[in-house]
Amino acid sequence: MNVVFWILAVITVLGGLMAVTLKNTVHCALALTVAFAGLALLFLQLDAQFAGFAQVLVYIGAVAILVVFAILLTRGSETPSEGVLSHTWFAGLLIAAAVFAVLAWAVLKSTAVLQHETAAPSVSVQQIGSALMGRYVLPLEIVALLLTAAMLGAVMVALHEKGEQK
């Protein structure tokens, strides 16, 4: 059990690392897909099958393709002219390291994580469906509204304006 977790964790973190450090943007997008796949497998390891399959379907099947299309439409696959790092890169790195240090310290020092070695919950899709239609029906409807608004917004933002050259 533990071995599987460490392999998946290494795959995910490596994927994430490659996604932010590689020079070629399309390679970054493909490494991001590997990170998503690793995360989906971690969800499966946590007995959250529905979340894992939804992660594959939404992130790998839609978001990764969206990112790749955006890279192609903005000519991102050509080599950049002035290097890949922004001029404030050192500050950014420092901030990220500080955030990780704080989070890791909080996790390792906390006593709450030592409790609750519970057995694996058996979640059926039926329960998820009842929960979505019962306890979580308001968030469901709001998310539906949000998705509609986001879709319309994305189309409006990316639409060619009248008379503008393509």
Add this chain to the structure above:
Amino acid sequence: MANTADQIFVLLKHWIVSVFPIAIQPYLGVLLSVVAIIAVFPGLFALTTVIERKGLGRMQNRIGPNRTGPYGILQPIADGIKSLTKEDIVPTSADAVVHFMAPLVLVVAVFMGFAVLPMGRNMQLVDMDAGLLFFFAIGASTELSIFMAGWSSRNKYSLLGAMRAVAQMISYEVPLLMSSVVIVMITGSLSLVKIVDAQNQYTWGLPHWYIFTPWGCAAFVMFCVAGTAETNRSPFDLPEGESELVAGYFTEYSGFKFALFFLGEYLGMFSISGLGATLFLGGWSAPLQVLNFVPSWIWFFSKVMLSIVVLIWIRGTLPRLRQDQLMNFAWKFVLPMTLLNLLVAAIWRFMGDGILRWIVCSAILLGVYVVVGTVEMRRKKYGPRSYRYAE
């Protein structure tokens, strides 16, 4: 006797597994099932290539391959030897790693889809609670491999073909999912095994297959259209349009990698046909109750092969759709019809048994179809065909 023939593969697997020690028995069982899938479906793929070439040949008024063996039946062996021994050419400016990984990702993703299909009574690899969701999630991953293939070749034609293919696959993914959601709604479960069990009942000897209901028939038609588009088959094969884009996104592939792409495409066809048979045609259940003595896996594979033959037939008959016609069709016609289908299925469920619900549901579906169809056709001003000749 009939039960033995029906369960012969399951009994065989249990017998082989029982020979080994208890500790590795579960793993060995899974391994045997996986080996069976990997052996059977490429074998069917080989058979399908012969059927396709002979069938298309006959439809186009010519004989297909007939040199290798009687009626060309050994042609797949010749094709296999050819693709294995051909030189593997990789363009120098191509992205080597991504170029190598693309066919692998495709084949792996397509093989994983077979894990949840129930190919007979008790003959599925895994009985997942969310089996249908798993199938569609894996199917969505194949689009990425097509993009990888097209982009890594550094070839404008490949890239164009890949982008067209991905756009088409995304557009038809939503109608595919929505037409399957109707089945989930009526059955009450995402598990493919339960869906087949729900269809395995008989009234007056006729089965309860979902295709025999108004909403099921409409959903089946839309599933077929969307499935054909998902696997890039004619009339939706613009991405590999042989007359326009050389070979589309796999232009730069040769030898074994091309064979892997070919394999992946045909296995995708099998996968979608298998899912269509499971969701709409009752999976492994027999058409008439009297025919239950025939083993269940024979029924499943005959339904799959029938779907393949129909796909080949459609390929030889219909002309290709243009990219914008294809996308228009998906978003402006098929998607609204799937949503209407959901509504009709809900009406069906709440009306209770009787002849009235058949009439109401069929009337709604046919009425909307006819009205929308005539309105769209009138807008396009189709008239009698006219010819223009070069002067």
Add this chain to the structure above:
Amino acid sequence: MTPLAEYLLVAALLFAIGLAGALTRRNAILVLIGIELMLNAANLNLVAFWRYGAHPELLTGMMFAIFSIAVAAAEAAVGLGLVIAIYRHARTTDLDEINRMKG
């Protein structure tokens, strides 16, 4: 370390990597990639706490994660639409070049 602590550390590491990517790269799309990584790390946190938490039968963590996935997809779509619109106007996705409002 308890399993929960291991998952939380992996999520924290992924979050930090995403944050580093969002803050150090020039290309706008890589910033969005970093944001997606951060959202995924938060999802992992949610599901880990659901699994090793007090009342897993309430499904709270998993539901939160599923809604988060949906919202993240919508946000990615709008963000990438914005990047494409900016590219159409400024002919570049380099964030250091898009500084018209500076000083």
